[in-house]
Amino acid sequence: MTALKVFSDSPLDAATTRLLLDGTAPYEVLFPRTAASSVLAQADPDLAFPLADIAFGQPDLESIRRSDRLKWIHLSSAGFTRYDTPEFRALVAERGVVVTHSSSVYAAACAEHVFALMLAYSRRLPQALRSQAASGSAEWFQLRGDSVSLREQSVVILGFGGIATALVKLLAPFEMKITAMRRQPRGDEGVPTVTAEGLPAALATADHVINILPDNPASRNFIDSARLVQMKRGAVFYNIGRGATVDQEALLAALRSGRLAAAWLDVTEPEPLPAGHPLRSEPDCFITPHIAGGHADESGTLVRHFLANFQRYLAGAPLLDRIM
Amino acid sequence: MTALKVFSDSPLDAATTRLLLDGTAPYEVLFPRTAASSVLAQADPDLAFPLADIAFGQPDLESIRRSDRLKWIHLSSAGFTRYDTPEFRALVAERGVVVTHSSSVYAAACAEHVFALMLAYSRRLPQALRSQAASGSAEWFQLRGDSVSLREQSVVILGFGGIATALVKLLAPFEMKITAMRRQPRGDEGVPTVTAEGLPAALATADHVINILPDNPASRNFIDSARLVQMKRGAVFYNIGRGATVDQEALLAALRSGRLAAAWLDVTEPEPLPAGHPLRSEPDCFITPHIAGGHADESGTLVRHFLANFQRYLAGAPLLDRIM
Numbered sequence A, B: 001m002t003a004l005k006v007f008s009d010s011p012l013d014a015a016t017t018r019l020l021l022d023g024t025a026p027y028e029v030l031f032p033r034t035a036a037s038s039v040l041a042q043a044d045p046d047l048a049f050p051l052a053d054i055a056f057g058q059p060d061l062e063s064i065r066r067s068d069r070l071k072w073i074h075l076s077s078a079g080f081t082r083y084d085t086p087e088f089r090a091l092v093a094e095r096g097v098v099v100t101h102s103s104s105v106y107a108a109a110c111a112e113h114v115f116a117l118m119l120a121y122s123r124r125l126p127q128a129l130r131s132q133a134a135s136g137s138a139e140w141f142q143l144r145g146d147s148v149s150l151r152e153q154s155v156v157i158l159g160f161g162g163i164a165t166a167l168v169k170l171l172a173p174f175e176m177k178i179t180a181m182r183r184q185p186r187g188d189e190g191v192p193t194v195t196a197e198g199l200p201a202a203l204a205t206a207d208h209v210i211n212i213l214p215d216n217p218a219s220r221n222f223i224d225s226a227r228l229v230q231m232k233r234g235a236v237f238y239n240i241g242r243g244a245t246v247d248q249e250a251l252l253a254a255l256r257s258g259r260l261a262a263a264w265l266d267v268t269e270p271e272p273l274p275a276g277h278p279l280r281s282e283p284d285c286f287i288t289p290h291i292a293g294g295h296a297d298e299s300g301t302l303v304r305h306f307l308a309n310f311q312r313y314l315a316g317a318p319l320l321d322r323i324m
Helices: A013-024 A061-066 A088-095 A103-122 A124-130 A137-146 A162-174 A196-203 A224-229 A249-256 A296-317 B014-024 B061-067 B086-095 B104-120 B125-130 B138-146 B161-173 B196-202 B225-230 B246-259 B300-315
Strands: A005-008 A029-030 A054-057 A072-075 A099-100 A155-156 A177-181 A206-212 A235-239 A260-265 A285-287 B005-008 B027-032 B054-057 B072-075 B098-101 B155-159 B175-181 B208-211 B237-238 B260-265 B283-287
Touching: A013 A029, A013 A296, A061 A088, A072 A296, A088 B098, A103 A124, A103 A206, A103 A235, A103 A260, A103 A285, A103 B061, A103 B104, A103 B125, A124 B104, A137 B027, A155 A162, A155 A196, A162 A177, A162 A260, A162 B161, A162 B225, A177 A196, A177 B086, A196 A224, A196 A296, A235 B246, A249 A260, B014 B027, B014 B300, B054 B283, B054 B300, B061 B086, B104 B125, B104 B155, B104 B161, B104 B208, B104 B237, B104 B260, B104 B300, B125 B138, B161 B175, B175 B196, B175 B260, B196 B225, B225 B246
Parallel strands: A005 A029, A005 A054, A054 A072, A072 A099, A155 A177, A155 A206, A206 A235, A235 A260, A260 A285, B005 B027, B005 B054, B054 B072, B072 B098, B155 B175, B155 B208, B208 B237, B237 B260, B260 B283
Antiparallel strands: none
């Protein structure tokens, strides 16, 4: 294993680069000549890639296809849309390449972000923070009366993985009625879990619908006009999964008709949503720019998570967050 | 007791007035000729008041002083500044008048409001909601990196009553280091509790300082420049108590010097704060217009809480939320 080489195209600063080099020593780390702009951006092919046994970052598909050395790909994101195709799955299966992702790195922050959005909705923070209402005014009574406690309200979580697991813990003090949806319920979710077949009944009574679905052929436009009609009138929709899982025209119509009381989106299609997009001016649509997973020392967390997996790889132990 | 009369100057709508009448029947409820503008506004003297055995609302001090029938005052607010004087306490003690307030009505909402503010700070929601940053841009990296989890951070809560008790439960999943300050620790707070003497040490390490102090002579300007200097550089200050407990000039200076990273205020002095007040244009000062206790069907909760106490009164049982 002395010839083991790691290719890293993650955009790291000096401190985290040092962390990566120290954590992988005595093995060599190869860096691309052009650094990636973000952990979400796919890198261009690089001359060093064919020498790598391990790729950490967002390696480009063509380089992976051409490599005859690659044994493990550790993606620097939680989402893995561009790798989630039958062709890619077949390729890595045939070559015996293991694929892991960085779900654990972002799960806590994503859960806290959507929880913050739920509380911001519940306490009408966007409206309250721009109000200068005097006590006793109509606006003041409205603001106070519009605030609704999350306590004992019902919530449907679409997509049950690390983020949902963390979110369920944060929601515990509110004693909410939680239903999760996942493709294949395992029975260990800790909350009632349905498949897509059981979803209409759950949506019919949910006060909050939280979308954490990844983007893949099965999830694209999963939230369409038919799904929106299944939701209770006045429900609130949150999306921290991927923008492509939502039919945004249908979402806009649901907001305008009052079917949805509000939509809180961290992800859109495209990103960023153009300044003139009608969702931007919809009064009950609130958008954050794909930052749900962000947190202080994010690159450090990312590298430490990779290094934990690297030690497992060296020891021949099962890898964390394996997806293929 | 058949002659028992309740005077109510709370601003109730038709449904909650009906609730009050039904819940107090067969006893008579007297209403003032002029309705109060809010539960916080003191009513003018009314001709019906001298006939009342019980006052529910914000009875004016002169009417209370003149009454020779009054046995119980149930205040429609959690704060009771205008009644919290040695003269008033002596008066009700001498007359044997019991005083209760509506703390329980607002505690859950107040706790959820300040918790929402903490998460909005933690996830940088004001900045994120107005950003249209593209993935990989400097602004995007900044937003992601500025988000800091509440997990395992430390918090000091000034004033430990119903709101703090509710807040501590909401914070539980974040495993924060909580210290409370109250005038007379009882030992049943469930978290380490100090008096004002022990406060400097607690403030020195607190990431979040939450002020829930009521307004009384001892608490006025409690947060002054000396206290602010005791806080850790970069601490975040929240106020859902009363505006008069804070020296706002000192607060402004602490924000401008970077001593405080941010201030989130639901209460100010005066209210509303004038549009041109420098705190309004301070970039890291966020103000909601005294709505922390607001919630849907607030009047209903208020009346039900009074009625629960009314049944206790009739049964000769100890009253809830007694303050004098």
